Amino acid sequence: MNDITVHGDLAKFLAEQEGKSLLRFLTCGSVDDGKSTLIGRLLYDSKLLFDDHLSALEKDSKKHGTTGGDIDFALLVDGLEAEREQGITIDVAYRFFATEKRRFIVADCPGHEQYTRNMATGASNSELAVILVDARKGVLIQTRRHAYIASLLGIHHVVLAVNKIDLVDFAQDAFDSIVAEFTAFAGGLGFTNLVAIPISARFGDNVIEPSPNTPWYRGPTFLSHLETVDVESALAEKPFRMPVQWVNRPNLDFRGFSGTVVSGRVRKRDRLVVAKSGRESTVKRIVTMDGDLDEAVAGAAVTVVLDDEVDVSRGDVLCEPTARPEVSEQFAAHVLWMTDDEMLPSRQYLLKIGTASVLATVSELKHKIDVNTLDHLAAKTLQLNEVGYVNISTAQPIAFDPYHENRDTGAFILIDRFTNATAGAGMIDFGLRRATNVHWQALTLNKRLRSAIKGQRPAVLWFTGLSGSGKSTIANLVEQKLCGLGRHTYMLDGDNVRHGLNRDLGFTDADRVENIRRVAEASKLFVEAGEIVLVSFISPFRSERRMARELVEQGEFIEIFVDTPLEVCMQRDPKGLYEKARAGEILNFTGIDSPYEAPELADITLRTVESAPDQLALRVVEYLRERGFIL
Template sequence: MNNNKLQNTSTDNSPFGESRGTLDINAYLDQDEKKDLLRLLTAGSVDDGKSTLIGRLLFDSKKIYEDQLSALERDSKRVGHAGEEIDYALLLDGLKAEREQGITIDVAYRYFSTNKRKFIIADTPGHTQYTRNMVTGASTANLAIILIDATKGVITQTRRHTFLVSLLGIKHVVLAVNKMDLVNYDQKVFDEIVADYKSFITQLDVPDVNFIPLSALKGENVVEPTTQMAWYHGPSMLEFLESVHISSDRNFDDMRFPVQYVLRPDLDFRGFSARVASGIIRKGEEIMVLPSRKTSKIKEIITYDGNLDEAFPPQSVTITLEDEIDISRGDMIVYPDNLPRVERHFESMLVWMDEKPMDPNVQLFIKHANNTTRVKFDQIKYKIDVNSLQKSSIDHFELNEIGRVVMTTNKAIFFDPYKKNHSTGSFILIDPITNNTVAVGMIIDKLNAEDLPSKIVDEKTLEANKSRIAKGECLIPDAQREKRYNQKGTTLWITGLHGSGKNELAFTLEKELFDAGATVVLLDGSSIRLGLSNELDYSPADRAEHLRRVAHISKLLNDQGIITICSFISPDENIRKQVVQIIGDDRFKLIHMDADLEFCKKNKPELYEKFEEGLVANLPGADLRYSVPENPTMVLKPENRATNTKAILEYLADHKIFPII
């Protein structure tokens, strides 16, 4: 065989399918590359025959190898569930638990091709607890095969999976009525099932629905036309899959190019790489970059195989622009006359996929296209019972639950409604702590400005909020802030003489708390006197005013749930008591750095030398009285600098200040 020819005279399981004799391999590969790809999933109740159907498709279309066939025959006798016949489901059910129970647990993907089309099949589980697995398999599918056991008819699981298919925007559905051999291929049984299913699916948005009777185990009407059901005049399952029209399902109208990577191999080249989400990108067209709204024209469309005049989904390309524009990952390139929504507030359908129940008060990361930001839940409108389609009010989602929510992102995202554009209308939610994907969502649409108040809060809450706002009261409860930050707003007031080591302690403590995940702010005498108190001197009266201002700042920060570290001499006990009144006794923690004057003189000699020379006055401990705190929260010695910070951290943890949990 020469390098350009492939000898293939067999008619059985060859990786190249049917007998073709001598074949120009380059021509074959070129033809194979031009075939379009159909992504499909199978869904249905447990033991409806999903894995068996796919296995039969592979077997009858001669897409398995001899060693696979031998293993299949051997495994069928050992762990099969088809009696004396070959259990074709074993081609898909590879997990040990799946083979033992005869069910599908995880999504199994299989690839095969025919002369007309390539296929990627996702075999999805039927159990309720594996809803998230089915959503994963359906997320990229063009078509869904929903199997029904002819002996059972349309059941709850059938409705459930049909609803999920509709929710995920799959436009083509095939109702495969399986196990017709068990009802003697009776047309009446098939017609009754079809009528029952039609009455349900008319409530949903599925534009293309087809019905095929078959027997996956017997191979009846799977690849070859049926010989047992003369009353059926439609295509077999494979004939239908080869001919169903899906190319018009893609959105070629709205050009969306979410930048994934900025390609800069040298100073002379700057390109922007991504997969075309929708629409058609044309060389020379004027474009706009979001969010900057800067415009330019497309200079080149570059691929590995050469430059193109235009690109369309799902191609991945690199484009260059005629102008130098600052573009980063997460930005979106669009046409100026066809813009997506640029919003922070929107409604979505959400599928919760995490074992841990949803906490609606916790902000999550939202990954949308190639953009990531924080998102919060404003309202859970309802949960949908996927079995009955009934809506109910809830305050959080559990694993596999689905519902409608109102969301707000920290920064605007660029999206289209999911029904219009799957690529720019879908997102995932990520837990910032565990980095787990906790939910997937489909954007319904933006919230109109006039609808925003009524969408997010009800009228009674709005009136109550107006009253609180008029009084200057915060609308966010302390408990919510504490849960968000995992800490309580508290002031750690460190007092002591000049040279006692209080500043060293304060700055070290700030770093330790920050590294541990706390939200913390440090206030010290030098920084405050440079700005807020720059007109004040060191007289007792001005010291009191200086500390009063610091106390009010600390209170405001504590009100926001922030831990504040204050490093001030604050020599007067009466002034310290006034500070406590401003901040609040429950939030104020006094830490005394207990160092005598001799220690302080050795630690900060330059300051005390100036005092001796008469260059400094009103120096606490020298010519100004320093009142030792009467009831400090903690007393620390500067000699114990190695353990002082640890002692404070232990106190905060023991008293549930940080961390709370």
């Protein structure tokens, strides 16, 4: 029906290709419902298979096929080796095909329970869901789950494909009762368009051509429905939103904000507002490499230049002043859990919405939802593939829209900060304002919350090493870099401690121990306040460093050994102390007449003879980033 040949006018053909609309849909069903066979047949019948694919298919059909030597279309789409051996689809695969009327991207999603997350993945970028049912088995628990997840992810268009209709002798009764059962269940799921079609993917009935075997069915064939269904989401007519991805600054004369317009439109001279700060400005230029635009609509990737020097950075959302998104640090949302480690309320996750990343906790799990019955169940945690209704609080306010109004600005993912796994997918329902909400007060003020406000995890960076090893130099650089990243720090060193808090202490072993004890206790207080504390002390004894480590929570103490050989320190002798010590003017000087016990297992060892202080300081910052102390 769709053999593409070019007779003469190539330009006209290309223009037609360009003008075609795109439908992204997903197929979901249980094992053996025939999803892959259906997609394989669409590819086959729309003549989009190349000869080498076909000959490979014929060969494979004989080897792995389940159709007794006939062509097994499922083998076309079951891509991974492991799947071919097991005969099941285990991950989302994307397929492309086109007809004269439309282009299609199909997300082929697995049906069995442990891979619910894959269906959500496919649904998140689809406009229509095809739910397959085996005519012999009818509506199964999985069918209900697929319908619910499609609805949860905001899909309004559903095709119920009753497959293997040949195996129930093309009986209308069987079809009607399945449709009735499905409709009864799906009635409350908010689908605006539900079409049921009896098909046989294997033999092609009602897939592309109407089947003579089902004279009682008068609706569209599967493909003709997909070609004509109207899924216009009218994104361009929604309020303007553009999450800023990247600040474009090639030189001092140009400062633009690069991003994708996710909804609405923006024109030159439009007034815009930065959602979080509320600062307004006017669009001066809409820049692209193909020249400036007068207008950019939803879907376009552009760079916007504003009239004023407004403070805008990655994660900000540009929007129209008369229809702003909500800005809040508390909201209610549905969350689908996607990782093996269960979701724990009060645990911190990294929340990513649009281009913004913030620390977040699930402040309350209201209930979980049985995806098979839609019942609400009390729960303390969410396991893999479970859906819950939660309140979330973020460390900083974020800009968002309810998911049902805007899929881009209402969707988020939760990332496990230790495994980096994509742990949850969330769809925001509505914002919770502090004044009207009791959950905020339920949070007691503690170290976790104090540090969450600062967007960091507290830590003690304990720099130990000989006098003149470079501890304070590096610690100062680390603090400057952290400060530059907007992190909250405090430095404890000889200068601000020995002259005040520890003025009464000398340099005997006992006084050295007391000195360290007080510094450790002081740093613990700063850690309670949520700060990253930098301690720069010779601290020559292992036992005192261990005492300091044990005062704070596990993982909060980072021992940094500034490893400089004594000869080098003596050579440097920045304060002339070694000279005085050797002359006997200073007693109990570490390295001269008092021992230094080097760390056996420092968390970080910095060798100052090998690298410059700035590089070493960078390593410390990197360490903090890798361990999730800072973002």
